[in-house]
Amino acid sequence: xxxxxxxxPDRQQSGGTRSVKVMIAGGFGTGKTTLVxxxxxxxxxxxxxxxxxxxxxxxxxIGVADKAETTVSLDFGKIGINDELVLYLxxxxxxxxxxxxxxxxxxxxxxxxxxxxxxxxxxxxxAIEEMERQDVPFVIALNVFPDSKNHPVEExxxxxxxxxxxxxxxxxxxxxxxxxxxxxxxxxxxxxxxAVAEERSAVALESR
Numbered sequence: 001x002x003x004x005x006x007x008x009p010d011r012q013q014s015g016g017t018r019s020v021k022v023m024i025a026g027g028f029g030t031g032k033t034t035l036v037x038x039x040x041x042x043x044x045x046x047x048x049x050x051x052x053x054x055x056x057x058x059x060x061x062i063g064v065a066d067k068a069e070t071t072v073s074l075d076f077g078k079i080g081i082n083d084e085l086v087l088y089l090x091x092x093x094x095x096x097x098x099x100x101x102x103x104x105x106x107x108x109x110x111x112x113x114x115x116x117x118x119x120x121x122x123x124x125x126x127a128i129e130e131m132e133r134q135d136v137p138f139v140i141a142l143n144v145f146p147d148s149k150n151h152p153v154e155e156x157x158x159x160x161x162x163x164x165x166x167x168x169x170x171x172x173x174x175x176x177x178x179x180x181x182x183x184x185x186x187x188x189x190x191x192x193x194x195a196v197a198e199e200r201s202a203v204a205l206e207s208r
Contacts, residue, residue, distance in 0.1 A: 017084055021108050022186065023136065024075070027114035027123025031143040032076050034093040035115065039179040040077025041091065049207040074105060079183065087183055092127070106130075112138040113182055113192050115173065118148050121159050128160060134141035139167040140187055141182045 024032045036044050075091030090105050112131055116124045131138045142148075143158065153168050162168075171187050172178045 009094065012121040016025045017086055018186075019086045020110045022087050022089055022183065023106060023112035023138075024089055024115065025112055025127040025131070025138075026122075027117065027127060028181055029127075030115040030117045030124060031048040031122075033139075033184075034114055035113070035143075035171075035173040035179045036089050036091045038078050038174055038176045039183065041079050042077060044075060044077035044089075046075045046091075066156070079180065081180075081184065081187065088185075105127060106136060107132050111186050112136050113141050113164075113186055114145050115141050116154065116156070116160070117145060118142055118151055121146065121156075122205050124160075128162060136192055137186075137193055138170060139182065139186045141173075142168065142170045143173045144170055 010013075021118060024036055026032050033046055037046070074093070075089070077089040077091075078086060079089065080086050091110070092105055114124055114127045128140075129138075140156070140160065140162065157164070157166075157168055167185050167189050169182055171182045
């Protein structure tokens, strides 16, 4: 999808560029750093460190035994969706020992992408719980790995116990176009939520 084909999500500010903070969250090894790297218009800032033997008893490597590095603080990238909208991407660390950093990272975020590895659904439960706790709108991005099984979306939705209104999309975090489509899905979701909220507000005012 070409960026020019995506309509402006904030018509009131169509004369300038709007910047939006977006979180890229998910479990350990779900592809957060890969997505930021693939889609960013700039050379992304990453804080990856080598996995060492000392972390063997701390980090859960089940399903990601070949992973050699891990994010210890955040990943940062930027992408222009169109001439009027720029997304600043903040990738969260996935391991439990770095979750204390999340509260600061979420400050000012308008929405989030939660990456999910369908081979290890439980690894992203905490990220979803955090989105719901902090009331951050999000979409689920199913990162398709070579040995991932093809599950119906509704099965995934039930397993993750998410709202029927939360978008679930498939992606390849290594592919720029695929990752960009996920971000566009998020912006559309934010627009729809805003429209619903405005409609409810209008109805409430009329009923007074």
